[in-house]
Amino acid sequence: MSYEAKGSLTAVFDTVQRSEKFRTREFVIEVTEEIRDRTITNYVKFQLVQDRTAILDRFQVGDTVKVHFNLRGSRWERNGQVNYITNLDAWRLESVLPQPSSTGDGMPAFSPDPPGPSEAPDDLPF
Numbered sequence: 001m002s003y004e005a006k007g008s009l010t011a012v013f014d015t016v017q018r019s020e021k022f023r024t025r026e027f028v029i030e031v032t033e034e035i036r037d038r039t040i041t042n043y044v045k046f047q048l049v050q051d052r053t054a055i056l057d058r059f060q061v062g063d064t065v066k067v068h069f070n071l072r073g074s075r076w077e078r079n080g081q082v083n084y085i086t087n088l089d090a091w092r093l094e095s096v097l098p099q100p101s102s103t104g105d106g107m108p109a110f111s112p113d114p115p116g117p118s119e120a121p122d123d124l125p126f
Contacts (some may be wrong), residue, residue, distance in 0.1 A: 011061065049089065
């Protein structure tokens with residue numbers, strides 16, 4: 001599933017080489033929303049993997065960004081204990097102008113499956 005979130009870039013961490021062929025980089029955005037005249041602030045941590053770790057190089061802490069990400073989960077067992085891990089795997093970041101993180105009706109700035117392309121007329125010659 002593909003999701004997106006808008007917020008202020010709060011923290012950017014160094015790239016971590018997890019194995020010879022796998023590397024990750026984490027970052028945090030601050031997502032603020034208004035719900036019933038209350039301001040709710042959440043800090044959401046994402047990860048970038050492999051060649052996407054360089055995406056963060058063009059952003060600075062404090063920038064307002066839109067993060068496109070996939071929700072991933074895995075199950076693993078060790079010594080008879082079952083554990084579950086959830087990752088927010090970012091695959092694209094966009095710079096955006098600062099805007100309220102709420103749609104005005106109390107809905108958060110997270111939205112599943114962004115809308116498809118606009119219904120623009122086809123002006124291609126073929």
